[in-house]
Amino acid sequence: MRFILAFLILIAPVSTYAEDRFITLASTTSTQNSGLYDYLLPIFTAKTGIGVRVISVGTGQAIRIAQNGDADVLLVHHRPSEDAFLAQGYGIERRDVMYNDFVIIGPKDDPAKLAGITRASDGLKAIYDAQTLFISRGDESGTHKRERALWADTGIVPTGDWYREIGAGMGAALNMAASVEAYTLSDRGTWLSFGNKGDLALLLSGDDALFNPYGIILVNPAKYPHVKIDMARTFSDWMVSAEGQTAIGAFTLKKVQLFCPNANPKLNLKTICPTSVP
Amino acid sequence: MTILGQAAELVVSADAELIGIVGLSLRVSLTATLIASLLAIPLGAALAIWQFPFRQILIVISTSLMALPPVVVGLIIYLLLSRVGPLGHYGILFTPTAMIIAQSVLIFPIVLALTREAILPLNRDYKNLLDAWDVSPVQRLKTLIWDARFAVVTGLLAGFGRALAEVGAVIIVGGNIAGFTRVMTTTIALETSKGNLQLALALGIILLSIAVLINAVIHWIGSFGSKYQVTR
Incomplete structure (x- = not known):
């Protein structure tokens, strides 16, 4: 009995804390790891009183x-999957929110000679020709799906010892690339915020094929009546409003802008987008 | 040395976010240990004391379940609690409650098996005496559990340690939501994935220190208890 009491005493002082008004946002690691939500969500919550609980996983898992029906809103980056989600009736009201780009990361000494190549598919071909190590996410994330699409462009079916599917997040892929001197495809945000770059460097970017758009979708309340559609719509509306878009554009990491708002082309926010982003 | 320094700095700074994370870790794992033990200790003792049908099978199953991977427990609880799952209408997925349920399931077999191991030799010594006194089954359970309490608490601590250390289950059913379901282990996983290896390791050191502290406290309660018993 005394041990049970001891447990109760240890548990007691930690009070439960939870907001009554909140929505659950299923999203990607690329947006979370860059710190975008830490910056953006307090602004939204201060204005509306709605808390946003973010589950950040790969795009496949988020969908x-x-x-x-375990989330109210979805913010991901793989258009074909998003369209399928809408077509199957799970989601409504998809909107463009922002974009950035994918980049090819590799060892500084660049054994596959990517420097100077502009097309992403040519870069992958060079990696294949040199048979240097390439780390693939292998987790059905947006980045992984894009990587598969880029390989399909080259006509190469990537298999062999040099091609390693690790089934893990972007950070894990970068950690591995840093330790075994491999190439990998990353989104720019995760790369910039990544803290263990080692001898890695950004070797290829700027190709239109590396365009990385994010969309926001509400979970269909007709499918799941428990979905907090009003608060979810308030969030979606705010993300594409002038205020939300300006906040996204103002978010920087190490003085570099990470996301380019594109919900409303009329606002001409493109002018504040980094030149590195296509 | 810099990592230890960073760990110390984190503790000294008493960052509100870190305190929240540590507090939630303790709350979830301690509650899970409490729930698991309330069920597993009597059942483990019963398995040690009485013969009944399927007893051997139960023992083999419970011992095997000690090897249950946390990620599998997480997945099962996720499927149960998801909106499309059988318990979906409670809407407790991605909450601390879901994490407590997952950890309770995870450590239940450990506490069960270790309680049985603790009671087994004691029951051999006490059996004839208790039979002679013709005590009720409840009284028999209480007596044996009480007299084996130090070994039982060791099993409890093993369960608590596993709960506090696991990441696979809580990250699936909790979702690692900042300020709501983010615990020590999921923070460490997150910081590792961000490439902040030093910070991740510093958090690991803090987690270990907390485990040491709690074990020390319970050890102290235990030794205090045994002294008290001797002088009585």
Whole structure:
């Protein structure tokens, strides 16, 4: 009995804390790891009193969570999957929110000679020709799906010892690339905020094929009546409003802008986008 | 040395976010340990004391379940609690409650098996005496559990340690939501994935220190208890 009491005493002082008004946002690691949500969500919550609980996983898993009705809003970056999600009736009101780009990362000494190549598919071909190590996410994330699409462009089916599918997040892929001197495809935000770059460097960017747009989708309340559609719509509206878009554009990491707002082309926010982003 | 320095700095700074994370870790894992033990200790003792149908099978199953991977527990609880799952209408997925449920399931077999191991030799010594006194089954359970309490608490601590250290289950059912379901282990996983290896390791050192502190406290309670018993 005394041990049970001891446990109760240890548990007691930690009070429960939870907001009554909140929505659940299923999103990607690329947006979370860059710190965008830490910057953006307090502004939204201060204005509306709505808390946003972010589950950041790969795009594939985020869509799965939303499909099961376990989230109210979805913010991901793989257009074909987003369209399928809408077509199957799980989501409504998809909007463009922002974009940035994918980049090819590799060892500084660049054994596959990527420097100078402008097309992403040519870069991958060079990696294949040199048979240097390439780390693939292998987790059905937006980045992984894009990587598969880029390989499909080259006509190469990537298999062999040099091609390693690790089934993990972007950070894990970068950690591995840093330790075994491999190439990998990353989104620019995760790369910039990554703290263990080692001998890695950004070797290829700027190709239109590396365009990385993010969309926001509400989970369909007709499918899941428990979805907090009003608050979710308030969030979606705010993200594409002038205020939300300006906040996205103002977010920087190490003085570099990470996301380019593109919900409303009329606002001409493109002028504040980094030149590195296509 | 810099990592230890950073760990110390984090503790000294008493960052509100860090305190929240540590507090949630303790709250979830301690509650899970409490729930698991309330069920597993009586059942483990019963398995040690009485013969009943399927007893051997139960023992084999419970011992095997000690090897249950946290990620599998997480997945099962996720499927149960998801909106499309059988318990979906409670809407407790991605909450601390879901994490407590997952950890309770995870450590239940450990506490069960270790309780059984603790009671087994004691029951051999006490059996004839308790039979002679013709005590009720409840009284028999209480007596054996009480007299084996130090070994039982060791099993409890093993369960608590596993709960506090696991990341696979809580990250699936909790979702690692900042300020709501983010605990020590999921923070360490997150910081590692951000490439902040030093910070991740510093947090690991803090986690270990907390485990040491709690074990020390319970050890102290235990030794205090045994002294008290002797002088009585």
